[in-house]
Amino acid sequence: MDPSRALNYAREHRPRFVAELKQFLRFPSVSSEPAHSKDIRSCAVWLARHLQNIGLDRVRIIPTRGNPIVYASWLRAAGCPTLIIYGHYDVVSAGPLRAWRTPPFTPTLQNSDLHARGAADDKGQLFAHVKAIESWLSIRHSLPVNVKCIFEGEEEIGGPHLTSFITRNRHTLRADAAVISDTRMLGPGRPAISYAQRGRLRAELKVTGPRHELHSGNFGGAVLSPVQALCEMIALLHDADGHVAVPGFYDDVRQWSEKERLFMRRNGPTDAEVLQDAQVERDWGESEFSLYERTTIRPAVTLNGIVGGHYGSGFKSIIPASATAKVGFRLVPDQEPQKIAQLFRDYIARITPQSVRSSVRTYAPAAPALVDRNDPAIKAAAFAYERGFGSAPAFIRSGGAIPVVNTFQQILGCPAVLMGFGLPDDQIHGPNEKFHLPNFYKAIATSIWYLTAIAKLRNLPRVNRRMESWTE
Amino acid sequence: MDPSRALNYAREHRPRFVAELKQFLRFPSVSSEPAHSKDIRSCAVWLARHLQNIGLDRVRIIPTRGNPIVYASWLRAAGCPTLIIYGHYDVVSAGPLRAWRTPPFTPTLQNSDLHARGAADDKGQLFAHVKAIESWLSIRHSLPVNVKCIFEGEEEIGGPHLTSFITRNRHTLRADAAVISDTRMLGPGRPAISYAQRGRLRAELKVTGPRHELHSGNFGGAVLSPVQALCEMIALLHDADGHVAVPGFYDDVRQWSEKERLFMRRNGPTDAEVLQDAQVERDWGESEFSLYERTTIRPAVTLNGIVGGHYGSGFKSIIPASATAKVGFRLVPDQEPQKIAQLFRDYIARITPQSVRSSVRTYAPAAPALVDRNDPAIKAAAFAYERGFGSAPAFIRSGGAIPVVNTFQQILGCPAVLMGFGLPDDQIHGPNEKFHLPNFYKAIATSIWYLTAIAKLRNLPRVNRRMESWTE
Numbered sequence: 001m002d003p004s005r006a007l008n009y010a011r012e013h014r015p016r017f018v019a020e021l022k023q024f025l026r027f028p029s030v031s032s033e034p035a036h037s038k039d040i041r042s043c044a045v046w047l048a049r050h051l052q053n054i055g056l057d058r059v060r061i062i063p064t065r066g067n068p069i070v071y072a073s074w075l076r077a078a079g080c081p082t083l084i085i086y087g088h089y090d091v092v093s094a095g096p097l098r099a100w101r102t103p104p105f106t107p108t109l110q111n112s113d114l115h116a117r118g119a120a121d122d123k124g125q126l127f128a129h130v131k132a133i134e135s136w137l138s139i140r141h142s143l144p145v146n147v148k149c150i151f152e153g154e155e156e157i158g159g160p161h162l163t164s165f166i167t168r169n170r171h172t173l174r175a176d177a178a179v180i181s182d183t184r185m186l187g188p189g190r191p192a193i194s195y196a197q198r199g200r201l202r203a204e205l206k207v208t209g210p211r212h213e214l215h216s217g218n219f220g221g222a223v224l225s226p227v228q229a230l231c232e233m234i235a236l237l238h239d240a241d242g243h244v245a246v247p248g249f250y251d252d253v254r255q256w257s258e259k260e261r262l263f264m265r266r267n268g269p270t271d272a273e274v275l276q277d278a279q280v281e282r283d284w285g286e287s288e289f290s291l292y293e294r295t296t297i298r299p300a301v302t303l304n305g306i307v308g309g310h311y312g313s314g315f316k317s318i319i320p321a322s323a324t325a326k327v328g329f330r331l332v333p334d335q336e337p338q339k340i341a342q343l344f345r346d347y348i349a350r351i352t353p354q355s356v357r358s359s360v361r362t363y364a365p366a367a368p369a370l371v372d373r374n375d376p377a378i379k380a381a382a383f384a385y386e387r388g389f390g391s392a393p394a395f396i397r398s399g400g401a402i403p404v405v406n407t408f409q410q411i412l413g414c415p416a417v418l419m420g421f422g423l424p425d426d427q428i429h430g431p432n433e434k435f436h437l438p439n440f441y442k443a444i445a446t447s448i449w450y451l452t453a454i455a456k457l458r459n460l461p462r463v464n465r466r467m468e469s470w471t472e
Numbered sequence: 473m474d475p476s477r478a479l480n481y482a483r484e485h486r487p488r489f490v491a492e493l494k495q496f497l498r499f500p501s502v503s504s505e506p507a508h509s510k511d512i513r514s515c516a517v518w519l520a521r522h523l524q525n526i527g528l529d530r531v532r533i534i535p536t537r538g539n540p541i542v543y544a545s546w547l548r549a550a551g552c553p554t555l556i557i558y559g560h561y562d563v564v565s566a567g568p569l570r571a572w573r574t575p576p577f578t579p580t581l582q583n584s585d586l587h588a589r590g591a592a593d594d595k596g597q598l599f600a601h602v603k604a605i606e607s608w609l610s611i612r613h614s615l616p617v618n619v620k621c622i623f624e625g626e627e628e629i630g631g632p633h634l635t636s637f638i639t640r641n642r643h644t645l646r647a648d649a650a651v652i653s654d655t656r657m658l659g660p661g662r663p664a665i666s667y668a669q670r671g672r673l674r675a676e677l678k679v680t681g682p683r684h685e686l687h688s689g690n691f692g693g694a695v696l697s698p699v700q701a702l703c704e705m706i707a708l709l710h711d712a713d714g715h716v717a718v719p720g721f722y723d724d725v726r727q728w729s730e731k732e733r734l735f736m737r738r739n740g741p742t743d744a745e746v747l748q749d750a751q752v753e754r755d756w757g758e759s760e761f762s763l764y765e766r767t768t769i770r771p772a773v774t775l776n777g778i779v780g781g782h783y784g785s786g787f788k789s790i791i792p793a794s795a796t797a798k799v800g801f802r803l804v805p806d807q808e809p810q811k812i813a814q815l816f817r818d819y820i821a822r823i824t825p826q827s828v829r830s831s832v833r834t835y836a837p838a839a840p841a842l843v844d845r846n847d848p849a850i851k852a853a854a855f856a857y858e859r860g861f862g863s864a865p866a867f868i869r870s871g872g873a874i875p876v877v878n879t880f881q882q883i884l885g886c887p888a889v890l891m892g893f894g895l896p897d898d899q900i901h902g903p904n905e906k907f908h909l910p911n912f913y914k915a916i917a918t919s920i921w922y923l924t925a926i927a928k929l930r931n932l933p934r935v936n937r938r939m940e941s942w943t944e
Contacts, residue, residue: 095782215872215902222763277690295694300692302791310798318567399691
């Protein structure tokens with residue numbers, strides 16, 4: 001089907017599309033904070049109504065034990081391929097408000113950037129597909145392909161209920177490909193398809209000392225502060241060269257061929273670009289690898305947060321009763337999250353000072369994932385990008401985890417196509433998150449093109465499709 | 473003057489005294505939190521009115537650039553000595569409310585303990601002297617000695633304005649001795665006079681990394697987390713044997729004679745008692761010293777708190793922009809706080825990883841202090857304790873800092889008498905702080921006796937009084 005009228009429709013309705021995205025962004029659908037569970041639900045209801053209004057069939061808000069999944073489908077393209085469109089309507093917490101220049105849940109346009117929590121991760125990217133569907137349905141009252149939208153509300157907390165939902169409904173959800181727009185491009189005008197994601201493991205490390213806070217004047221020098229103990233343990237997580245010091249941590253890390261590393265050097269960002277994206281002056285870590293390699297084919301242990309004792313204004317002379325750190329693991333083929341969790345527990349037990357006790361809880365394990373760069377559904381995505389953005393996408397690896405990639409590949413047997421529309425400086429998860437509106441418009445166009453491109457892929461070689469994956 | 477009628481009065485009015493103390497404890501006079509500045513003021517007004525009501529003269533609320541000083545005097549005992557009674561009506565913050573069994577500012581009686589923030593530190597102890605004065609004035613309309621009450625509102629934040637107030641008013645405030653009840657006994661029925669206090673220095677150590685939070689998936693492995701950097705720096709503050717590793721830190725630490733250490737062993741708590749007080753199973757620190765020594769004649773660096781990145785419920789995949797630790801120094805003769813501050817700054821600058829920046833701010837320096845155990849005002853205190861508690865006090869050293877000791881000794885030239893009425897398990901600065909009411913009653917009796925004992929000390933040898941002190 002010729003997309004030109006759908007493209008025209010999308011162009012003409014940009015102001016309304018942006019206004020609707022703002023509505024979507026107003027919901028503080030923070031999945032990590034139970035206080036926001038009502039906002040999550042309101043956001044899901046709004047999204048479902050919106051999908052109904054643009055003409056999708058079978059719109060449902062599917063309850064889970066956690067946050068609901070918003071599902072919608074359009075399956076009238078008989079004999080055509082079926083595409084899953086995945087996104088998530090939940091967001092991470094806004095964090096310290098004083099760091100925001102505009103209120104995180106009052107979407108604000110500055111130049112061509114729409115600022116709000118979730119603007120790029122992932123409401124804006126998800127919404128581009130929704131508006132592409134609307135453009136087709138408004139113009140032709142049909143889509144070039146069958147579509148199944150799965151918009152979850154727990155991505156930012158490790159999606160605890162999505163996998164079981166997909167497993168239970170594997171027949172209903174059969175598809176030829178799944179497109180996921182929750183990644184980023186290399187820069188403005190430089191689209192990218194992510195063909196690899198690191199895995200993940202989250203750990204909470206808690207050190208407990210005295211039964212209750214003690215006066216540090218009375219006991220300082222004779223009782224160990226759990227803060228000090230925790231810091232000393234964290235200091236033992238890395239050696240002086242930035243390698244992870246947990247014994248056995250690197251045992252299963254895959255060595256990549258020189259050919260693959262050359263491909264990465266040619267397609268991925270340079271060290272200077274990574275530093276610029278991060279807005280930091282100095283790198284850190286394994287100096288024998290490029291920064292792109294360190295953040296994609298090398299695993300990492302990152303301290304996400306720490307708290308213990310008195311941390312507000314002023315001072316309090318105490319030896320606190322406990323201290324807690326949040327530790328994030330980024331894993332690569334062929335590391336297994338559960339094995340890494342055990343290595344970490346064993347090491348922590350060994351390095352805990354005798355004067356305190358420690359405990360480790362792990363959460364949200366996700367295996368690393370790879371997608372075949374030569375899959376027809378990926379090639380169709382490259383074509384759509386060329387049309388939508390005017391340039392061919394780079395094939396890159398991502399440092400973050402997108403566990404749903406493994407879910408789609410392993411449970412549904414369909415390739416996961418990671419078409420990112422975010423920019424490196426979108427500050428996802430940070431203050432002043434934004435979505436670049438020109439990217440929103442190009443993303444809609446790209447999605448419009450992608451629906452036609454997928455439609456042309458008849459008889460997709462599902463059985464012989466090469467898939468690589470490292471969960472069982 | 474025979475105190476028996478004053479003692480009887482105090483005994484008869486115990487229920488009212490407790491009810492009044494409860495009123496005093498209801499004010500959340502938290503000096504470290506600007507939000508409580510109104511409560512501080514209300515508390516000062518209440519205290520001043522109370523002093524007026526019991527018959528003290530010249531009651532004044534003296535403004536400072538910070539919290540007001542409540543002053544009251546009674547100077548009609550012509551030819552008699554003058555006693556300063558010092559206390560503080562401010563308290564430390566209540567800290568995590570969930571750790572309290574009863575609301576911190578709703579004083580609650582459980583068995584014989586009155587639970588509230590400030591119950592022991594210092595409102596309850598201060599109030600014992602107030603009730604002793606009331607007992608004398610109600611019975612005889614006069615006191616055995618001249619009295620000057622100085623109740624400050626900034627003790628818990630390092631008393632930034634008290635010293636300048638005393639310096640400016642050194643002639644007005646002339647006195648023969650100053651009694652300070654802001655310390656603790658060795659246990660129930662075991663009173664103690666503190667003849668030494670450690671000095672203090674507070675430092676805030678901040679590490680800054682990326683300009684803003686980064687996604688740890690995208691950058692983990694290539695950008696150093698300030699939390700990790702801060703922990704690694706803190707781990708370098710002590711060596712494996714619990715000694716402080718800041719170069720030069722021990723240079724000025726006084727070596728005490730075997731005779732003094734023997735005196736300490738005979739009079740101070742055993743290791744087992746210190747552990748029991750702290751309710752911890754294992755000690756920590758310099759194994760060549762007893763726990764009592766480690767907390768009195770040995771300096772210490774204690775981590776009071778830490779915060780950085782995401783520390784609430786759930787997880788956030790970030791590399792935070794900064795992390796901050798609160799570090800408390802406990803100093804001993806002849807360490808100088810300003811010199812220690814410089815050594816710390818120099819060391820921190822040296823051990824800061826290249827990928828981050830660090831800054832150090834220091835606060836509330838207080839030199840260590842010593843009081844002559846043989847001063848007549850001290851001996852009078854021992855006599856009063858014997859009468860009030862039925863047993864002679866032990867002479868002990870305190871681990872905490874009471875900067876006002878130096879202020880009284882150096883600026884006013886009068887000995888500071890530290891008569892503590894708290895118990896080791898009063899949990900000052902922690903949750904569920906309490907004051908043991910039998911100690912409140914005995915403290916009132918002890919204060920009643922002390923006023924008569926001081927009255928007998930005519931012609932105090934002010935000029936020849938031996939004083940030891942180590943600030944200039």
